[in-house]
Amino acid sequence: MAVNVVVKLVSSNSSMMQLYLTDLINPLSSLLCSNNLEVATSCATALNMVLSNLSVKREKQVWEIVKEAKTLIQIIRIIREFPGVTQPIENFQEMVSLLYTILWQWPPSCYFVWKDTILIKVLEDSRIKSHLSTKVAVLKLCSALALCNKVAKELLGNGETILTMMVSCMDVSEPLAVRIEGFRLAQHLVADEQRCIKMTSLCSGPLIKAIIGGMRVWRLGSGKGVNDLVSLLDEACRLALITRWPGEHHNHFWEQGIDKVLLDLLLENFDKQASEHTLTPQARISIAQQGLDTNFLIALRPYIWEIFGWLAVHCRKDFRPSTDRTELYIYMLITCACLSFVEAICKGCQISENDDTSRSESSSRAVLVMMHSSSTYIASKVRLILSGVLEIKGNECLKRLLYLLDYGSSANNFGSANIPKTVVELVCLICYSGLPEYQKNVTRGDGIRTLVTSIRRCLSNGVCTSRRSFALHFYHNVFYERTCCWMTAEEWEGKDALLFYSLWGLAELAQHSSDTDHSRIKSNLIKTVQEVLDNVSAPGPRWLAANILSYFGVYGFPNKHDKGFGRALEDKEHTDLQLLFANGESVSVHKIILAVQCPSLLPPEQFPRSAKTTDNFLVKDVPRKCCPMLRKEVRFSARVDQQALLKLLDYVYFGYVEAGEDLARKLKTLAKSCNMQPLYLMLCRKIPQWGTPIPSSDFTDALGPLGFQFADIILEAEETEKMPWACSFCSLLLPHMHAHKFILQSRCKYLQALFLSGMQESHSQSIKVPVSWEALIKLVRLIYSRKLPDPPFGCLWDNMDTKERLYELKPYVEVYWLA
Incomplete structure (x- = not known):
């Protein structure tokens, strides 16, 4: 009776009750394992309400109380015992729901739960065998587990099992509540580009089919609860935002008729109107404007513009609609976007920070990215339509x-x-x-x-x-x-x-x-x-x-904080290759720089053909005898423009180049033939496609087979404990790395002074570095990539004991000490 009173008091959400919520956590937690299942279930319900109604300010304080009460451990034990004991399904559902709330409020606890394989097996079995409400509760719990990036990656790493379950839950044959939770789980699993690539590589077709099915629910859902339909439609549209990342799934969206689906969500009766009118350009504008004015599903418009905009961004250059009907749908979508664009301008200073902002910003941005689409068809069509829409008020x-x-x-x-x-x-x-x-x-x-x-x-x-x-x-x-x-x-x-x-x-x-x-x-x-x-x-x-x-006349990325390797080119330090021109002049360069930045200038025999890199810079599959450095010079014919090649080397070493118009034209031809795409893009003066990466100054590739044959120094780590050691490149049995003096001294002033000091180390083929092997890896990566690998954090760190934490931190302390 007392527990039931607590449930009623908590559900009242009165301000007076808020003062005592934290005092209820310990007694409620202690009764979760009560033999009286009715009491245990009521306690789970009450505790769930207490934790769900917490203010952000109190979360940290309450989490300490939850840990002290060992609430999480008790819930896990109860759920694990569910298959072997007779207990009402309501008790199981409340426990799962309470666990979901805890994971949602405190995601660092996700990995602790995920590591319990028995618990995960019970949840999987319950999802398959139990009825609707249990299936929904388990799906919600899976979504909460996926808040942890490590858990999400491991879920995807398990491959088709989790994805088959997820897609089946999104299917039109499932109840709306199950479909909604299936879509939410998918959103959590596909929260970044790498996870999107992983998921779509395994189930792109079924996933997109499920998304399209969810977005069609409004047309097919007559007689069903409106709120549930809107919720499902909203979740499907959110998941469709995976279009912001490139990949094969874009083809599946077009194949599944995404153009018609988006237009159906935008204009309520377009197909009927299209069959009743002759669709001249002006008639199309009129139908689009009338449809937009009805405010049909207006809350979804930002999603529509976002999805269509990203589809345009990642289109192939030769994209064209496959049928006349598809062409009409795309034309109408572009027309609606252009009309919304003009409306945004006309509103001007009336735009404020609300839902109207999202609609104005997303439609205007959709027009912008379509104008710069890689698809010639879409880019030209949007310019034509926008010019027509702006003709009167432009x-x-x-x-x-x-x-x-x-x-x-x-x-x-x-x-x-x-x-x-x-x-x-x-x-x-x-x-x-x-x-x-x-x-x-x-x-x-x-x-x-x-x-x-x-x-x-x-x-x-x-x-x-x-x-x-x-x-x-x-x-x-x-x-x-x-x-x-x-x-x-x-x-x-x-x-x-x-x-x-x-x-x-x-x-x-x-x-x-x-x-x-x-x-x-x-x-x-x-x-x-x-x-x-x-x-x-x-x-x-x-x-x-x-x-x-x-x-x-400046091409590249000049930066006062990073001069690249420019000084080394001027000083000719550690050069190992001569580029000879037809007129007898030459320039000295570094093979390792060309190997990473512009391999087209190196002779083809410089590269091992069957090399693979693995973690920690060890090489396992490189032939014992790599191709020797046969040549120390490269001769160019008179057809190679000397000034253009020198400017290309400036770009390779400095990160940018200055050139007049005439020389830039010659350099553009050379950059294209050398496959220097970033430089070629800048010389063409093209605004880059969305997502184009910046040319990297990361030289970690030089630590693998690509750069081994150019290595001229060995860095030996301290042997802190006996460990088996074998190098694929040499017979040295100590932990070590093959590196390049040129890169080390260019990016580390201490090593530069050491190599130029005239001391024994400056002439030695190996240097003992007073740090452990783990620290040496991080130190060298820092020098070669200018980035220090991140230590463990989040729930991975929280679930380590003191010894494990010290082991992870020790290399960073060593690198700090050495610095």
Whole structure:
């Protein structure tokens, strides 16, 4: 009776009751194992309510109480015993639900639960054999376990078992509640690009079929609960955002008719209207506008624009609709996006931080990325349709847009006012800049000066507003706040949406303006863009900055903090290859640099053909006798332009090159033949495709078979304990690594001084490094990649004992001491 009273009091959610919630945890936990199953079940229900109603401020305090009461251990024991004892299914469901709540509130406990193989087996059996409510509870628990990145990876590592179960739960034959939890589990498992690649490699077809089935539920769901249908539709659309990552699954989306599915969610009766009208371009605009005005499923529009935009981003260049009907659907989707784009401009300063922002930002952004789609068909079609939609109000809207941006960029509160509004305005300006009929009006309206001012303010005010903060449809998911052991890679566009879109706008204008358009602010423009390259790490802004510099004869990524290996090229230190030109002149270079950065310049016999690298830089499958360094010089014919090749070497060593127009044309031909794609892209002055990676200065590949034949020094670790040791390259039986003096001294001042000191070590073929083997691995990786591997963290760290933690930390302490 007392427990039932507690349940009623907690469910009342009164402010008075909040004061005593933590006092209830211990007594309720102690009764979970009560022989009176009714009491145990009620305690689980009450404790579940208590933990679900916690404020964020009290979570840490309550977690300590939960640990002290050993609540988690008790719940696991009860669930493990379920198959062997007779107990009501309600008790099992409440225990599973309580465990889900604990894992959701405190994700670091996920790995502890996951390690219990008996528990996981019981849950799997229960999901298969039990009825609906139990299946839903178990699926929710699996979703909570997947909050832990390590657990999620292991779940995917188990391969088809978990994915077959997940996809079957998403099938149209399952009840809506089961399908909803199946979609949520899939979202958690596919939370980053690497996990998306893994999942789609195993079940791309069935997964996309299930997503499309979920997105069609509105058309097929007459007579069912509206709220459940909307929930399922929302979860299916969220999962469809895997389109933001490239891969084979994009083909499956098109094959499954994603174009019609998206249009059905946008325009309620399009097929009926299309059959009743002759669809001239004007009629299509009229039907689209009428359909948008009905606000049909308006909350889903941000998802629709996001999904369609990403599909356009990752299209093949030769993509074309397979049928006339598909072409019509794509045409109507583009028309709707363009109409929403114009609406966003007309709203102007009325845009505020709410759901309306997500719709305006996502539709405008969809138009922008479609204009820059790799598909020639989509890019040309969106420009044609947008020009038609803007025909009446285009110049009027542009004038207003330029005024708002100029005012916003010069205001003292730049970056702290209505940032979503400014982002939408910047996106709209970039789209205008991509239409030939408006380009002159943009430059005449001081668009370049406005964007340079905007970039300078972004760099100086220290306020970074990422898209995550206002694109709520894309990021507003509690999952992102509750993850464990999950280190997210920096978004391609970076942490500052204003900076990213300002740079994109400037790159677009630089492409279409003449020298006189930016001559007045040339020095300020170059200085501003260089500051981006010096201080911003995100790939997107850096690529756009490099694209802008290319119009001023600078190609690459100059950075005051990283001079590359440029000094070594000038000083000719440790060079081992001569490049001989037809006129008798030569240049000395380093084979290891060319092997990693531009292997086309090396003779083909320099490379072992059957080499594989493994973890920790050990090589297991390299032939005992690698190809010897047969040649110390390479002769070029008179057809190779000497100046162009020297400029190519500047890029390889410094990371950038300066060249006039004539020389740049010759360099472009050479870069293409040498497969130097990043340099070729900059010489073509093309705005890079979304997601294009920055050329890496990571030389860890040189530690494997690729660079072994160029190694000229051995680094020996201290032998802290007897361990079996065998090297695939040599007969030395001590823990060691084969390295390159040139790279070591270029990136480590201590080693540079050592090698140039004239002491014994400067001439030795091996150096004893006073650290353990584990520390030596991390030290060398730090030198070669400029990055120190991260130590264990999250639940993996939490579940280590003291001895294990010390073992993991010791190499970092050694590297720190050596530094």
